[in-house]
Amino acid sequence: MPGHRTTGFCASAAALALCVMLAGCSGSGETAGGGKVVLRYTWWGNPDRAARTEQAVALFEKQHPNVDVTTSFSGYDAYKQKLATQAAGGDAPDVMQLDYRQIDQYASGGVLLDLAQQKSVLRTSEIDQGLLATGRVDDIQYAIPQGRGTETVVHDVTTWKKSGVPLPGESWTWSQWADAMRALAKKTGRPGATDPGQSEDAFEVWLRGRGKSLYTEDGGLGFTAGDLTRWWTFTDKLRREGAVSPAEQTTQLDGSVENTPLGRGKATADTNWDAPSSGYLALVPSGVALAPMPSGEDGTPGQYFKPSMFLGVSANTGHPKEAAQLVDFMINDREAAKILGAGRGIPVNETIRDEIGPELKDFDKTIADFQASLDGKLKDPPQAPPSGDNALQTTFQRDYDQVSYARMSPREAAENYVTEAKAELRS
């Protein structure tokens, strides 16, 4: 009977459509076949961090047989964009690594869970209160800092020694740094370092060395077009002299160590954060060393200790308890800390830091020693950057492209940037 057939089709078609919709809609909170809780954990980083993280996660799964953690990672730029899209769609991963620059936006957008709700499984008593506060917005603990990091001049120490140029000492100024880069370029026949003009982070260090800051306390711009012109004139001159990387190399930077001139064997030094600098070891087999960032001409230090990254839990997670357990494990577990080392910065749990500190090996020890050499010498970190800053990092690099390709003068580009930044911070 045709009628019967139609009803049958109707039912199966409806069922099919429903299945498709359900499959599409089920976000976090899913459980695996065996009744296991499935957590999604995402982060950015390099292959070195990936290996350590996988190992730590395996240990967590062993301790919590009812939980299955699926991880994914990518480079910083790609991660930032993907996470923003996921978060906007209400599909943020259960546990996510966050940057200082993301906390404000994500917290105010309702993406993050109030971690105080999970106090019973997530301990924060052994974290320095000042550091812990960096994960707070409006007095709510949205994220836990995972490590302490600082910027560094990371360099191919063998090549540097061979060139006969004196190695960087305990401290140096920007003009001493520039002279060293010129000397290196002369002796090695290739740029001394990555052109720091493209890096908002390097600019911040330079700016702080002159007693200024990127942002004012009320979230406005803390510097003028004149300041930025001076910085870009300085780096532009070095690039023209061949002391730092040419535009063709600088434009390839995407936040991964693999695409830096140092990582590609085309320069002797780079400016980077200390934790990801471990990634250079695989690319510069003769070894890299860490030197402090240059200070202002009067010796004012520009670099600072920054919470290197945070862990946050999605407000939409179906398993807040298990997610908090994973965060607790990554931050407070002794065994996990041993595996993770200093790959995400020096541990924030003070007991663990004291215990693990002397046991740190290889590059982790290098990072720990480097940070210890700066302890007590640096100024306080700035407050968390305002929301609009997220887009401005890219704008900074793009506007400097115009300078390094000689399409704009440093002044034109600086004025461009300040206009764009003001518009971005207002909206």
Place this chain on the structure above:
Amino acid sequence: MTTTAIPPEAKHAPATAPKRRPKREREGAAWVFLSPWVLGATVLTLLPMAVSLYLSFTDYDLFNPPQWVGLRNYTQMFTEDPRYWRSVLTTLTYVVIAVPLQLALALVVALALKGMKRGKGFYRSAFYAPSLLGASMSIALVWRAVFNDGGTVDNLLGTGGWVNKPGFSLLAVALLTVWQFGAPMVIFLAGLQQIPAELYEAAAVDGAGKWRQFLSVTVPMLSPVLFFNLVLQTIQAFQVFTPAFAVSGGKGGPADSTLVYTMYLYDRGFVASHMGYASAMAWVLLVVIGVVTAVLFRTSRSWVFYASEGDR
């Protein structure tokens, strides 16, 4: 439209004439079979389009609820945003470079393959393969590696990396599209095979050489196919994204030289979190593509020759 818009429930309505009943039932069945498509089109196409149109009149940062701003996104785009106009110019340049090059290459290869006696299938597949692979990110990344400094082209020609030179990067992006000429080629090939051999024989008898035959027989007879390819490839070129994204590492660089329209749209939406602005850009693109297509159709009257109206 009115007959197809009858909802499935209509079959339960009392039939006016008993004779029409079976037809109505068949219509109901058709709706059941169509339902996945209708559902898909509504949920995945019409609804998002409506939302995007709404968002284009708002300020939306992905995190906080959209704020109605009226036409501000549109006025900002046209009057206050130099990068917007830069991206428009870049896209137009790209269309003007890529489309003619791609169609010319597709036609040349199709002509060569048409006369071929052996191995036609192999070459046809070989030339078509890039079009199958081309949309994928991996090929675009290979392209970036090839044209990068220290890459294959650099080593062979000593050009330096094209993707890192603002003057050449857009060309590198266009070449990736041109290389994927397989789809228009296959359509040209089909068109060429439709041209009756007698026309060539008659032309030869009249003393026309190969070149004359091409101009007087092939081009007019092929013009509908040429027109079809032109419209299709132009529409696609306006929406170019993947090659520009991959070749520039997602930034539209160096120095904004590969910042095509969709790249800037992506940058506004996903990097700078201005979804409202990005939506407005998308709607402007839709309108522009509509206008360009309409213009192409208008001009086609003077050069496209349809055999059926040949005696007009």
